[in-house]
Structures are given as C-alpha cells and as structure tokens.
Amino acid sequence: MPGRSDAALFKTLARILPRTRIITDSGERSLYDTDGLALYRGVPGAVLLLENAEEVIAAVRACHHHEVPFVPRGAGTGLSGGAVPLDEAWILDVTGMDRIIEIDPLESLARIEPGVVNLDLDRAASDYGLRYAPDPSSQRACTLGGNIAENSGGPHCFRHGMTTRHILALEVVLPDGTLTSLGSRSGATAGPDERGLFVGSEGTLGIAIEATVALIRRPEQVRTFLASFSSLAASCRAVSRIIASGARPAALEILDRLTIAAVEASVFRAGYPTDAEAVLLVEGEGSPAEIEEETAHVRAACSAEGALTFEEADDLEARTRLWRGRKGAFGAMGRVARDLYVLDGVVPRRALADVIEKIAAIGKKYELILSNVFHAGDGNLHPNISFDARDPEQTTRVLAAGAEILELCVAAGGTLSGEHGIGIEKRDHMGLVFTELELETQTRLRDAIDPRGLSNPGKVFPGGRSCVEAGHRGPGHAARVERIIG
C-alpha cells in the first residue's frame, strides 16, 4: 500500500463529487473542528459534503485505498468530542442525506437516511399518530445518524429505551467500504446482534447509510407533574418511591437550585419555584385510566417526601411551559458563565443523593460553579460545570473535577457514560471500568472491522492518537454551541 495520501484521495474524489462539496479552505475546515463539547478541537484535512449512499460508499472506499482517516459527522451536537477530527482526518458530512424514505403505519416503522434531524422524523410520524421516542436535548438539531453512533438517550428514554431499542435494521458501510445489512424490519436478528454492536460504536465501525427505525403510538393522554422539594435528597427519594409503586412514567427529571435560578432568569422561564432546592419533573402517558393511576402514585410519593409544591398539567400549553425549563436548562446556564461542561455519568438510583452531595464537594474543592440536571429515573447524572474556557488554569481545574466525578460514579457502582458516549473526553478513563485485557478484547473487535484504524480514530479507547487541543477555540464557537443546544 502506498501509505496515507491526501492528495491522491482528493484527486480520486474530485472525479466523483462536485468541487463545491469538497471543502479544503482552512477557514471553512475550521468550522468542523469541534462538536457540542467545549473542550477539544482538531481541524479536519478536508470536509466532504455527501448527499447519497453511493457517494458515502465511494468516499469510504477511497479513504481506505489512500489510507486517509475519516470521521462520520452529522450535526456535530455530540458532547464527548466524538466528531472531532484527530490527525487531520477527513470529515464525511452526511447532513445532506436527510430523506425520510418511507413511513409504514401498519408496520410502525420508518426508513430514513442518516442526516434526518431527530425532531423532523418525530413530526413526520405524528401525521400517522406515531412518534419517534428517543428525544435527546439537542433533538431540534441532532441527526439520527449521530444518534445511532452515540446510542443517544433523552428524558423519555426512561420508559421507552435508548436509541438502540428503536433501531430495527441498518445498512452500513464498513471502514474498508464493504456494504452490509444488520438487523431486520421486525427487529429480530438471526444470530449475534450485529445491529446492536453497531449502535453506539461512535463511528469507529463505519457509517450507517440507512436505518429502519421503530415508531410507537402517540399516547392517548399525557400529564406532566412538577414537584418542588427542600432538598435534592428528598427529590431523589421521591423518584425511588414512584418506581417502587409500580408506576411507569415516561420521564423523571430533576433540576437543582442553581439550574432553577438560571432557568427562571432566562427566556426559558417555566415558573419553577426559586426557593426550592430541587424540582422533579414527571411525565405520565397512556390511557385516561392509566394516567389517573400514575397520578395517584406520583402524588403519594412526592407527598411522602414532603414536597413543597405539586402541580399537574394536562393541556399542551401548560405542559410545554413545564418542559421549557428542563429543555432550556443547558442554554440557560449560559447566563452563569460563557462555557459549560456537561458531564454524563450513571449511578444506581439509590446512590443518587449521596453522589450528588459528593459532586458538590468536588465543585467546592476545585472552586467551580457546579449545577445538576439529570435523568433521575435512570440514575443518569449530568453535572454541569460553568467556566471560562479562555482561562487555561480554570480549564485544568474543570478537567480534574470532571475526572474525579467520573471516578465517583464508577466507585458508586455506575459507569462513565449513559448517553453521551466516550469519544475523546472519557477515553482515558476507560480503565476505571475495564481491565486491560477486557479492553484488549474490545480493541481486537475494532481492529477486526477496521484493521487500518481509519474510521474515527483516537476515540473510545485509551492510548489513541492525541493530536487534539484542549480549551478555548476562538470566537464563534460559543455562539455555535448555543445555537445547537439552546
């Protein structure tokens, strides 16, 4: 093999793609230097704007032939540095592949291209009384290809499951250009679940060029509850009580005092009580009889934990208001500091209160502003550190605090990530969860699929390539992130 040759790759691709869809200008390339995480950057060697499956296949095969690393990319809203190109890897941007190919109401499924925006699919499905359940906070911008790569979650995954549960089948281009089909229209698999392996593989096993996704019926009725508490611990205990009662709410979300204050001072104001230490947002869905059952369970659990206030909302306007605060929480934190580091750890539910207390202590130790918004039902924490990435000393403290928080989650019986993925951010912490030999089993798998290590190199596993800069990436970035998550 000739070894890496970007020039030869360019020559090959120029025969396939219009010149306007091969970005080589350094200024334009730098727009792709990061994702939704405000801590890492790397400028790609080039960016390919791909619009159909044939182009993706050709691009991957060409990259493989010329040994040029590549990074599949959707909207770039990920929060673990997964879409940051290392070693001047080329970006394969599939946001142009945004067709919903088919919606089949009888089979309750849709076939889509990877560039379809999450919320666009949900809206299209609503015409048939259906919906796409996974709803990451970035659902207005993030693409389903990215959701598949990261196995994204969202508040309503508590009841309905993560992205992987909703992916029935995939058409995939492996890193050497081999085409393969994974899963089936019914979701059943014959033999190993290759579909399940691919979902959440963070772009290291190739690119999905088409997905068949499950759609579920829109609920007959939805009721949203908001309870406020005088302590975070009480709100966490209320969550455990709700689950133990047999209720099956769609979502169980907690916001802490600092987040409430930021939300209430922002355009996302939702009417949360600002004197509370925590608010618990619960959503019940189902038939009217189920809703009444859920209501009784939720009310009793919150009352038993001494809820200060309890509010129920049935109509869309009132429910939207209650959710506005939760969905706008990350954007609202922009009022506290110019940058926000959103962590993503998981702990057993019973450990929530204790771990959050210890997280607060870590914040104090490193003199950082730390707030919490989290998927309490899943034990999926999102400690948020507000900081100024232009200050290298502060950034160092942020990274150290983040590492300590992840250690804390693992020590409590949890794990490094519930929905954001490992990416660059947590790759060096994988040793907290896995032994060297266990990691070797996984890297052997990756090497079997991608022996040249070309597909999104340097991600997920420790010891990857490290040509990445940490910290501030110049003007413009903050605005871009705000657009994505706000």
Next chain:
Amino acid sequence: MSVETATKSIALIKRVLSQSGGPTGPFMPAGLGTRSAPPPPGVEPLTLTALSGVEDLDRDELVLTALAGTPVDRVAQEAAAVGLVLCPLIPLGTGGTLGGLYASGSESPCAPVEGHLRDAVLGVEGLTGSGAPIKSGGRVVKNVTGYDLTRFLCGSRGALAVITRLHWRLRLLPTDSIEVVIDCPATDVGARLRALRALPDPTAVRIDLNAGRTRVRALIEGGRPSASARAEQLKRGLGPGAEILSVPDEQLAPWLAPPAGTREHASVRGWIERIEELGTQSDGVATVFPYIGVGTTSAPPASAPLDAIPFGGEITRRVRSAWDPEGRLWDPHRPVPREVLS
C-alpha cells in the same frame, strides 16, 4: 466427551479454552439443552450447569446478577418471591438456563412494548474462544461505555463466546393479565390488525388460525382499573363480537409460546397475506405473533425459515476470526469433517 467437571469456575473454563493439550474442542457451550440441538459430530459440549447461582437480586434497582448456568425457572422463582419478574415477559416453565436463554436470543411476543430480550440484559461477562475476558454493560440501566457486546452476544449461540455472568433487568409482577379476543374469518385479519394499530398498545398480539377461522388475541397487563379500561377500549375498537377474557397466571406461559410447527418469519403485512392463504386450506393451522414477525404454521414455509437465515454476517465473521483464531468454539457454518461423518 463432556468437560462439565471443568466448568465449575470461570477460571477453569478459561483454562480449558486457553490450554493446549487436554480437550481440544471445538466446544459448544451448553446449558440444559432445552433451546439448542445437541452438538454436531466433532464438537464437544462445554456444559455450564455447574456455574450456577443468583448472586444478587436488588428489588430497589430492579436488577439481578446470576451465573450463566442458573436455571431460568429458579431465577424466576426467586424474583417472584419478592414480587418481581424477568423482563421482557417470555414463556417461562420451559426450563433451560439463563445463559441459554440469552445465547439463544429468544424472542418475546411483548417486544414492541417491552423491548426485545436483548434490551432487558444490562450486562454480560464471558470469555472469547481463546479465553480472553469479555465484559460489557453492568448493573445500571443506561450504559454506553465501550462497545455494546451485551446486545451483540445475545443470540450468538455459544459460537462467539462462553457466557459466564449476566445482569438482567426486572420489573414488578403485573397485577392483572387479561385478553381481548375476536373471532373472524381469515380474510378479516388485516382489518382487525389495522384497527388494533389505532388503539392503545396491547402488551402482545397473537393470531390463532384453525380450519379457516381465526382468533385475534390482544394481551393487556397492568393495574386492575387501567387494564380493564384499556380492554374496554380495545373491545370497542375491534367491533361487535369482541370479548374480554381473563388470563390466569398459569395460562400466561402458554399464551406467550407458539406450539410446535414450521417456524416462519414475515412482516405484519406478510402475515396478513399468509393467514389469508392458509385460511383457504381446510387443514390450515397457525399461531402467529405478527408484531414481532414470527409464527408457526402447519404448512411448508412460504418464505425462508429462520434456520435457513445465515448465522450473522460479515461483522460476525470478522469478530469470530479475531477472538477465536484457533476455532476453539464451534462454528455454526463449518461443515462437519468427513472423517466424523464416516
């Protein structure tokens, strides 16, 4: 030759897989033999029934950890004793081990509502064919740390790994199980299924065909008042003739299990056509779970049966080569050696 004596601890299994000399394999990990055929000639069973025990059952977190050779019925009994049930609802009482249930990738008729069996397994530990450790997932419900080997190995039938330990999701025992049924000609099945799609989701849907008559059955679970209310809704939606029946606990397993027959896979639309076709035959018999695409019929299959579908694809082939270069675990695709046949 069985190497059961060597499987009482994970360390011993590792030694069997790693050592040269002694039993050479290829090995087929085996449980109680309820879900797979005996090893083909030339393949040695690696019996795991001695690797047994529920290590932890956490009622608050709704998760249990058990060794792979633990009988499923024992797990179910221990869970039921504290008011819990394994997710998703599967036909129990059929024996077998937890590892066998997982490795066979058994289907749950409740998959559209509750998720597939693979969605209920939170974590897995095991060994590759060369004895290297496998770990994926854990005891928390959300986990995207590393590759999702938990799902990948579900259904791998012992050809990619020896499963040693599983972390499994539990849920509260349903308080009420009822079904809404409607009898109709086979030609009306399509209309009934379309009507169901517009109604509150039942936990599972089953169609029984016998001599041209079909019964569409929708299972509903939940708290008593709400389950009854949903059943009434379904009854109204399915039209005149629909009725509500209770499903006693002892009837739940047979409800979820198809009787013996030719196994077929088809889409919902495919099953509508197939039922119509079988309904024209006087001896047509079928039990179909249309929402998960499977069923059994008395007739020769109209499409390729499940067993004819290749075991995995390109990814499986590559991983198998990397994890087990010496072929210590059996290969579902490998032809039986001539000398064994003779």
